[in-house]
């Protein structure tokens with residue numbers, strides 16, 4: 001069994017084994033003609049169920065054959081140009097290479113004595129990102145598992161900083177008095193974080209958005225006033241720079257002004273919009289981000305990185321102390337004096353992947369401009385898709401894209417019952433998924449069912465968009481036709 005351990009004597013086996021796996025995936029990528037096979041849970045579950053995990057095959061080739069059957073054949077492939085659903089990007093090759101290296105070396109980024117150079121590489125990428133944001137030299141941050149964790153950590157820091165001393169708030173605030181302000185279309189991880197942080201059930205104040213799906217700052221100002229009048233503490237404002245549903249970017253400079261005025265921590269959730277940090281053309285759309293106290297970035301969304309790759313960045317490194325604990329076995333206090341860089345001092349995680357290597361490889365091979373260009377391309381594609389939708393009488397489209405998302409619904413000329421239109425759109429999404437021809441997402445706007453394209457694949461063309469719109473219309477019409485038959 002020792003022959004399976006990766007070490008000096010098994011290097012050749014490692015090379016053969018991994019190469020064999022890579023060959024399979026490469027062949028798959030080259031021949032995938034649809035983003036999905038349309039397999040159902042009922043069809044797939046028994047294939048996985050019948051495998052006896054206590055009876056190993058002892059043969060890599062046989063296991064890869066089996067993997068084809070239980071996973072590779074029916075996986076949802078994000079690299080396919082007609083995968084248009086969620087915030088999943090096709091990944092760039094240098095990052096996948098980084099992934100292969102980091103899992104084989106298996107550094108753990110918690111302490112210097114488990115990662116050495118890895119620690120410095122992560123720190124350099126944090127500095128690089130902070131420079132792109134426009135933070136000063138006091139900034140810092142740390143890689144995380146994703147935007148949800150980044151938001152949680154940012155709000156933990158905000159909660160601790162809301163205690164005595166923060167502008168205008170003398171009294172020590174109890175958790176029950178703390179309020180977070182976020183737009184009604186902010187990410188649900190804000191509410192989840194508030195719960196984890198022990199805040200009260202009504203701690204997250206939902207600020208309305210305008211027709212453009214951006215936070216209304218007049219409403220934010222009103223809510224902040226009310227908070228102050230009620231003797232409560234405005235702990236943080238979460239500005240979303242790229243909402244998950246619409247890609248809309250909250251007005252960052254105005255929000256920064258209000259945060260300053262009311263002494264609230266400003267967190268920018270740029271999980272989606274962070275790709276603009278690398279853009280030569282559209283960086284200005286997130287101007288004002290440099291005034292944040294903390295920022296969430298998901299490289300695994302708009303930097304074309306494999307999951308996981310995310311970071312939380314802070315304007316003032318000192319605020320990260322709220323996540324610091326010292327353990328004698330791992331990162332004793334004396335190491336701080338000895339200036340040993342232990343990233344665990346800044347992180348909610350302990351053992352932690354060297355995800356930063358993927359971004360490192362990407363920047364070293366392609367450069368930031370290369371990534372920015374890919375993101376600019378999908379933003380432009382969304383603009384073209386918006387024009388297609390706006391000119392198409394079969395569709396109603398919600399808002400002109402700020403990033404790469406389109407939210408729309410099929411509106412049949414002859415049907416007026418809104419519930420029936422909802423059902424037709426829901427049906428079309430499901431039927432499309434079952435066919436595997438394309439994958440689209442859905443959401444609710446004003447209580448009604450809408451469909452959504454999240455465009456993150458530069459290989460997707462306007463022809464793909466047109467073709468998928470025709471497929472959706474076809475499915476919706478089929479539903480309505482059958483619905484008429486049922487009624488008569």
Ligand SMILES: *Cc1c(COP(=O)(O)O)cnc(C)c1O
Pocket residue numbers: 087145146147148149151187189240242243244269270271272298310
């Ligand atoms: C995706 C997303 C998150 C959550 O990030 P994960 O990496 O999925 O945990 C948070 N905020 C926004 C705006 C997002 O789009």
